[in-house]
Amino acid sequence: MALLKVSVISPEATLFEGEAASVTAPAFDGEVGILPMHAPMVTTLGAGMLRIGGGAERFNVQGGFLQVVDNVVRVVTEQASRA
Amino acid sequence: MAKGRELKGRIKSVENTRKITRTMEMVATSKMKRAQDRVVAARPYARALADVIASLYNPDLAERFPLLRQPAKEGRAAVILLTSNRGLAGAFNANLIKEARALIARLEAAGSEVELHVVGKKGNGYFKYVGRAVAVSRIDITDRPTAADAASLVDSLMARFIAGGVDAVYVVGSRFNSALSTPPTADRVLPVQPPTAKGGQKDYLLYPSAEAILTELLPSYVRNAVYRALVETVAAEQSARRTAMKNATDNAGEMLNLLRRTYNRARQAQITQEIAEIVGGASALQG
Structure with a gap:
């Protein structure tokens, strides 16, 4: 199965860039899970833990948004830090 | 050799300035x-x-x-x-x-x-x-x-x-x-x-x-x-x-060349003059 290309981007730097089988993100109204072949989507994020590849990479994020298109996931947020 | 000493002082001062500008250039580069x-x-x-x-x-x-x-x-x-x-x-x-x-x-x-x-x-x-x-x-x-x-x-x-x-x-x-x-x-x-x-x-x-x-x-x-x-x-x-700072360093280098040349010329002229005086003095003694 195809993998997702995931990147976590803050204004100052790209914090993470790599491939993963899944992404779980804190959307504005609760957690959202993304698997490969997800439909194109844009959602705003709330505060919480972003997990990439089932928890291999974890970030605390607050605000910002998540964009999925063609198996590319971009998490764009002003406040993100590795957890 | 008053002029020579003055030149030497200026050479020293330009050298020091060049050291500073060169350092600043490297700091700015990084x-x-x-x-x-x-x-x-x-x-x-x-x-x-x-x-x-x-x-x-x-x-x-x-x-x-x-x-x-x-x-x-x-x-x-x-x-x-x-x-x-x-x-x-x-x-x-x-x-x-x-x-x-x-x-x-x-x-x-x-x-x-x-x-x-x-x-x-x-x-x-x-x-x-x-x-x-x-x-x-x-x-x-x-x-x-x-x-x-x-x-x-x-x-x-x-x-x-x-x-x-x-x-x-x-x-x-x-x-x-x-x-x-x-x-x-x-x-x-x-x-x-x-x-x-x-x-x-x-x-x-x-x-x-x-x-x-x-x-x-x-x-x-x-x-x-x-x-x-x-x-x-x-x-x-x-x-x-x-x-x-690169321009300043280059200019200091040029200035140094000029100053050194002037200094050496003055030094040489002085030696020549001293020799001429000694030769003149010797021939006067010989009568």
């Missing part, structure tokens, strides 16, 4: 590289933001967003001028101030009232010297600007723009095209000029809604525009300083 890295690192974020805004934006939505309102007349405009805290960077600050003055003159000619926000000791020093009132003066932004710095600069202006207190916000800074090309530029960050979509709009699922997403993203977009200007201006400052 600082510029790091600043350049930050400029590059800031790009993906700007691209992602512009991408999403472009794919969500349509003119029908524009009227509902205060940040997108296009005032018919810029009654009150704010100009944020970015300058450096330190000098010895050639014409860097002078160019930025010149750009800002041209912009202010243009706005005032169009009938706007201009309020100045000046970042950096050099810009503040200049406007104090010419006696022009500065609304906000900041000298606490270092050569490693953060997104928080950008937010603190523009957030209050954004709020006032939404409330109708200001009708336009400009940022004057240096664009960092490359290490050799850093032209001063004036960009309008408010009202927001929405980026245009490249390659058509995708059919996204939008949560909660296009409107809610734009409400959150537009302020980020404005803050990011200011952040980018801050980062690029710092990189441009270091690049300007490097060039200025």
Whole structure:
């Protein structure tokens, strides 16, 4: 199965860039899970833990948004830090 | 040999100056590289933001967003001028101030009232010297600007723009095209000029809604525009300083060559004269 290309981007730097089988993100109204072949989507994020590849990479994020298109996931947020 | 000693002193002094300028050149080079890295690192974020805004934006939505309102007349405009805290960077600050003055003159000619926000000791020093009132003066932004710095600069202006207190916000800074090309530029960050979509709009699922997403993203977009200007201006400052210090070092080298040549000629002339005196004295003794 195809993998997702995931990147976590803050204004100052790209914090993470790599491939993963899944992404779980804190959307504005609760957690959202993304698997490969997800439909194109844009959602705003709330505060919480972003997990990439089932928890291999974890970030605390607050605000910002998540964009999925063609198996590319971009998490764009002003406040993100590795957890 | 009075002249010789004087020359020697000057040679020593130029040598010392060259040592300083050469060190500053190397420091600026390494600082510029790091600043350049930050400029590059800031790009993906700007691209992602512009991408999403472009794919969500349509003119029908524009009227509902205060940040997108296009005032018919810029009654009150704010100009944020970015300058450096330190000098010895050639014409860097002078160019930025010149750009800002041209912009202010243009706005005032169009009938706007201009309020100045000046970042950096050099810009503040200049406007104090010419006696022009500065609304906000900041000298606490270092050569490693953060997104928080950008937010603190523009957030209050954004709020006032939404409330109708200001009708336009400009940022004057240096664009960092490359290490050799850093032209001063004036960009309008408010009202927001929405980026245009490249390659058509995708059919996204939008949560909660296009409107809610734009409400959150537009302020980020404005803050990011200011952040980018801050980062690029710092990189441009270091690049300007490097060039200025390289020129100073080269000039010192040339000056040293000239001084050394003059010194050696004087020394030689003195020896020749001494020999001539001895020969003259000897032949006088021989009768």
